[in-house]
Amino acid sequence: MGFLIAPGLVTIAHAASAPQTVWSTTIKVPVYNTPQERDGQVYLTSTQSSGPNVFAIDGRTGKPLWSFPTQGSIAIPPTVGPTQVFVASDVGSMHFMRAIDAKTGALIWKYTRDQPPECMCSYQSTLSGGLLFAQTDGHSLYAFEPNGAAPSKRLWAFDGDGALLTKPVAANGVVVVGSSDRNIYGLDAKTGKTLWTSTTGYAFTAAPAVTGDVVVIGDQGGNIDGFDLKTGKQLWNFGASGAIDDAAVTAGNVAYAVSEDHNLYALNIKNGQTVWQYAMDDYAEHAPILLGHLVVVDNRAGQLIGLDAAKGTLVWQTNLDGTPFSPPVAWQDGKAVVLKIGDHRIGAFDASSGKPLWDYSTEAVVTLPIVSGQHVNVATSSGEVMALD
Numbered sequence: 371m372g373f374l375i376a377p378g379l380v381t382i383a384h385a386a387s388a389p390q391t392v393w394s395t396t397i398k399v400p401v402y403n404t405p406q407e408r409d410g411q412v413y414l415t416s417t418q419s420s421g422p423n424v425f426a427i428d429g430r431t432g433k434p435l436w437s438f439p440t441q442g443s444i445a446i447p448p449t450v451g452p453t454q455v456f457v458a459s460d461v462g463s464m465h466f467m468r469a470i471d472a473k474t475g476a477l478i479w480k481y482t483r484d485q486p487p488e489c490m491c492s493y494q495s496t497l498s499g500g501l502l503f504a505q506t507d508g509h510s511l512y513a514f515e516p517n518g519a520a521p522s523k524r525l526w527a528f529d530g531d532g533a534l535l536t537k538p539v540a541a542n543g544v545v546v547v548g549s550s551d552r553n554i555y556g557l558d559a560k561t562g563k564t565l566w567t568s569t570t571g572y573a574f575t576a577a578p579a580v581t582g583d584v585v586v587i588g589d590q591g592g593n594i595d596g597f598d599l600k601t602g603k604q605l606w607n608f609g610a611s612g613a614i615d616d617a618a619v620t621a622g623n624v625a626y627a628v629s630e631d632h633n634l635y636a637l638n639i640k641n642g643q644t645v646w647q648y649a650m651d652d653y654a655e656h657a658p659i660l661l662g663h664l665v666v667v668d669n670r671a672g673q674l675i676g677l678d679a680a681k682g683t684l685v686w687q688t689n690l691d692g693t694p695f696s697p698p699v700a701w702q703d704g705k706a707v708v709l710k711i712g713d714h715r716i717g718a719f720d721a722s723s724g725k726p727l728w729d730y731s732t733e734a735v736v737t738l739p740i741v742s743g744q745h746v747n748v749a750t751s752s753g754e755v756m757a758l759d
Contacts, residue, residue: 499540588614
């Protein structure tokens with residue numbers, strides 16, 4: 371591996387050592403979905419439909435805590451709330467959303483749907499604004515009250531004119547979601563009623579970001595727009611030269627967004643004016659992350675880059691020797707980052723210099739990494755779950 375360190379941007383060759391394995395546990399089923407973590411527990415789902423396919427593991431020791439069989443296929447990671455783990459699964463034409471007790475693994479409630487014939491498990495679910503959202507592989511968005519006993523019905527459902535390709539965001543009583551029908555919708559969080567609709571002329575795949583009463587979202591035509599959260603009125607427009615594939619990241623009055631035109635843009639949230647832009651050797655598929663005064667981003671050229679968040683100047687650049695398959699994840703209280711590189715590697719890097727700290731590789735396919743406490747957790751297609759340090 372090589373990395374560049376400012377000042378002087380001198381290229382230095384470096385071979386990272388292997389990480390320490392703090393613990394390793396085998397759950398005997400393949401894991402491809404990204405693990406999830408909350409309060410020191412790690413939760414996993416497997417695509418295998420026979421036997422247990424939802425698992426909880428102590429993130430400190432690797433001790434298995436409980437397992438749960440859905441008797442159906444699970445195509446997405448679990449969604450984890452303060453006390454419940456939400457899992458979407460399919461059995462033939464039957465589709466289920468389950469709430470499982472995070473501590474005990476006991477079933478709390480189950481929602482069953484067989485009409486219309488759309489898979490609820492194969493897209494995504496998320497918690498936002500106190501609501502649980504499930505999205506189908508068709509064009510439906512379902513909202514649930516996540517807490518309490520067994521809800522007999524969902525709170526509401528919304529059907530757009532096209533597939534709802536973005537993750538919904540709920541803020542101040544409004545649910546915002548973009549669609550491939552070229553619309554962005556503002557929905558009443560209590561009823562699902564459409565409050566407003568705005569159109570940019572291009573499909574949305576990037577999720578919206580909400581700061582105060584401003585919605586920032588990019589589309590496949592390269593537009594990055596600011597909308598009023600309450601009315602849907604377009605406040606400003608910025609035109610990039612390539613599609614916007616992932617959500618903007620906001621801090622203060624600045625939104626940071628990547629485009630297929632190879633640029634990372636920092637825009638003023640109030641008026642959409644450019645604060646700075648940085649041209650990369652290739653485009654970034656993943657949103658950047660903010661670590662204090664740094665913006666860290668990876669790109670298709672196999673580079674991990676650290677930029678000054680205020681000025682957009684290069685602080686460091688590291689060659690990953692592979693294509694990043696995940697966004698960087700903050701580790702060690704922001705002093706380091708980890709990410710998946712290709713199908714079989716996880717790399718850790720010093721956030722201040724970009725220097726490689728360690729490199730984990732295996733013949734099995736690895737999941738995206740997560741951070742639990744001071745450890746990096748990852749699972750594999752061979753059923754191994756481990757904590758790395």
